[in-house]
Amino acid sequence: MTSVCEPLVRVQAGDFDLATEARRLSDGRRDVGAIVSFTGLCRDEDGRLEALELEHYPGMAEAEIGRIADEAAQRWPLSGLTVIHRFGRIAPGENIVLVVAASAHRRAAFEAADFLMDYLKSRAPFWKKEHAAGETGAGWVEAKDRDQEDMKRWER
Amino acid sequence: MKLIYFAWVRERIGLPEETVDLPADVKTVADLLNWLKERGENYETALERPEVIRVAINQEHADHAAPLPANGEIALFPPMTGG
Numbered sequence: 001m002t003s004v005c006e007p008l009v010r011v012q013a014g015d016f017d018l019a020t021e022a023r024r025l026s027d028g029r030r031d032v033g034a035i036v037s038f039t040g041l042c043r044d045e046d047g048r049l050e051a052l053e054l055e056h057y058p059g060m061a062e063a064e065i066g067r068i069a070d071e072a073a074q075r076w077p078l079s080g081l082t083v084i085h086r087f088g089r090i091a092p093g094e095n096i097v098l099v100v101a102a103s104a105h106r107r108a109a110f111e112a113a114d115f116l117m118d119y120l121k122s123r124a125p126f127w128k129k130e131h132a133a134g135e136t137g138a139g140w141v142e143a144k145d146r147d148q149e150d151m152k153r154w155e156r
Numbered sequence: 157m158k159l160i161y162f163a164w165v166r167e168r169i170g171l172p173e174e175t176v177d178l179p180a181d182v183k184t185v186a187d188l189l190n191w192l193k194e195r196g197e198n199y200e201t202a203l204e205r206p207e208v209i210r211v212a213i214n215q216e217h218a219d220h221a222a223p224l225p226a227n228g229e230i231a232l233f234p235p236m237t238g239g
Contacts, residue, residue, distance in 0.1 A: 057160070060212055120239040124238045127162060140237075143235030
């Protein structure tokens with residue numbers, strides 16, 4: 001019986017540093033053979049977007065990401081898993097979300113990171129509001145059917 | 157019962173949260189949505205397409221057939237767009 005890693009989950013307004021988070025999963029270990037990271041950034045939608053505002057459900061956001069991360073840790077042999085999701089106002093070029101998965105071998109790390117992102121999109125209680133450049137106002141981003149389909153890839 | 161609203165559900169209802177006394181015949185999430193819609197035009201607008209409303213009971217996802225707990229918090233919100 002191999003031990004299941006304890007995921008690190010953070011929901012925060014401030015930025016994160018990819019290098020720091022990746023190092024945290026390999027420091028002092030000799031068994032890590034692969035670290036896969038995904039960083040989601042705010043894009044400007046061809047100049048249309050001035051900023052995103054991310055609303056979240058405090059408490060449930062941490063709990064739900066924790067449940068998804070725990071499931072990934074059960075499903076793949078990971079040595080470490082970190083998920084950080086920001087909230088508040090985020091400008092184009094800034095970070096929104098980070099997933100870092102570490103494992104002895106690459107396949108588990110790739111798949112766990114991919115799984116995490118698919119589930120986060122549709123299950124983690126965050127909502128994006130777009131603030132348009134100029135005086136054209138703000139609107140909520142609509143969920144895409146594609147996101148639901150992405151999540152279904154992992155059903156078994 | 158404490159109700160919490162997020163994103164456009166919050167904006168359309170005009171409140172971030174409220175505490176309500178539910179009648180005895182409001183037993184499920186679907187009953188709650190129907191009952192809320194009768195409370196005014198703002199609720200009617202927010203919940204006009206109940207099928208898109210997502211629900212969490214005590215911070216865990218629940219479907220519309222789920223029974224309501226004796227107490228705790230129920231959150232209503234649109235489909236999530238994080239990540």
